[in-house]
Amino acid sequence: MSHPNDQDMVNYARDELGRYKKFRIIEHCKECPECAERLIEAAREHGPEPEPFRLSKWNKISIVVMLVALLAVAFGMYWLLSSVGESTSRDLFDTPVPEGMPAPEVSPEEAPQEGGRPQDADEQRLG
Ligand SMILES: [Zn+2]
Numbered sequence: 001m002s003h004p005n006d007q008d009m010v011n012y013a014r015d016e017l018g019r020y021k022k023f024r025i026i027e028h029c030k031e032c033p034e035c036a037e038r039l040i041e042a043a044r045e046h047g048p049e050p051e052p053f054r055l056s057k058w059n060k061i062s063i064v065v066m067l068v069a070l071l072a073v074a075f076g077m078y079w080l081l082s083s084v085g086e087s088t089s090r091d092l093f094d095t096p097v098p099e100g101m102p103a104p105e106v107s108p109e110e111a112p113q114e115g116g117r118p119q120d121a122d123e124q125r126l127g
């Protein structure tokens with residue numbers, strides 16, 4: 001059995017081989033540790049982008065998204081606080097409320113009487 005050449009290894013690593021050729025290389029590597037090593041080497045050098053790069057790319061994106069979200073939250077809080085401060089100060093300056101507002105006094109005449117004093121009526125009837 002002939003060893004697959006380096007180009008075949010590279011093509012395998014790049015996933016550019018047909019199913020049959022890949023199968024043949026795999027079958028060969030099962031019986032030929034030397035070529036298995038070569039295949040691993042080829043995959044290491046010519047394989048598709050390794051995972052860490054993709055992960056870091058996605059990490060960057062997620063970090064950016066998180067930063068944007070944090071900034072949005074920070075701006076939202078700042079806007080909320082500043083708008084609340086403006087409204088309270090504006091209320092204080094535009095419509096000053098006197099501190100000792102006159103409480104509604106209940107005069108004794110207007111105080112509700114309870115029951116209309118039935119005892120007096122009984123005394124008058126009796127006496
Ligand atoms: Zn071999």
